[in-house]
Amino acid sequence: MSDPFPQVQFGPTGLVPAIVQDARSRQVLMVGYMNQEALVRTRDTGLVWFYSRSRGRLWQKGETSGNVLRLVRLTADCDGDALLVEAEPAGPTCHTGATSCFHNPLLGAPAEDPSATAAELLRVIKQRQAERPEGSYVARLFDGGVDRIAKKVAEEAGEVIIAAKNADPAELTREMADLWFHCYVLLVQAGVEPEQVWAELTRRRK
Numbered sequence: 001m002s003d004p005f006p007q008v009q010f011g012p013t014g015l016v017p018a019i020v021q022d023a024r025s026r027q028v029l030m031v032g033y034m035n036q037e038a039l040v041r042t043r044d045t046g047l048v049w050f051y052s053r054s055r056g057r058l059w060q061k062g063e064t065s066g067n068v069l070r071l072v073r074l075t076a077d078c079d080g081d082a083l084l085v086e087a088e089p090a091g092p093t094c095h096t097g098a099t100s101c102f103h104n105p106l107l108g109a110p111a112e113d114p115s116a117t118a119a120e121l122l123r124v125i126k127q128r129q130a131e132r133p134e135g136s137y138v139a140r141l142f143d144g145g146v147d148r149i150a151k152k153v154a155e156e157a158g159e160v161i162i163a164a165k166n167a168d169p170a171e172l173t174r175e176m177a178d179l180w181f182h183c184y185v186l187l188v189q190a191g192v193e194p195e196q197v198w199a200e201l202t203r204r205r206k
Contacts, residue, residue, distance in 0.1 A: 067091035
């Protein structure tokens with residue numbers, strides 16, 4: 001039978017390291033190991049599988065917790081001896097409950113990750129839309145529908161203009177954050193993903 005992944009160079013133990021990255025936020029989530037069967041199952045199911053060296057068996061990420069990784073893209077490095085798995089996580093990836101397994105700083109200050117902040121903001125807004133918790137400002141916006149949300153976007157855009165004319169960078173930063181926040185709420189209301197906006201900007205750049 002032909003090799004389904006001839007580009008991949010499995011090590012002496014038949015394994016290749018796989019770095020998992022959030023396809024939306026670009027945050028590195030975890031590192032695991034795959035053998036050929038794990039790769040095949042990942043391809044066939046659309047969910048990320050690994051080979052557990054400690055348990056000596058295949059395992060699907062999230063098989064007990066429900067925090068699965070849905071495959072978006074799989075890429076091999078230039079030598080074929082490491083994989084980059086871009087995925088959409090259904091929940092925290094780390095068994096500790098943290099978003100990423102990489103949360104123990106050793107050297108240097110913790111890196112700021114604006115994309116991770118944006119992804120978390122989007123997740124919370126969608127959660128508020130679905131659950132409508134009592135007392136939630138975002139839930140009240142959704143209760144008012146597109147008219148209420150659009151009105152807030154217009155109000156915040158006006159505040160941004162005033163801050164810019166005041167030539168106050170700190171004020172402009174705060175008002176722009178308010179505007180972006182309400183724009184995210186509007187996108188969720190409309191069922192539009194931020195990636196669609198970025199894709200349109202990319203198309204225009206090209």
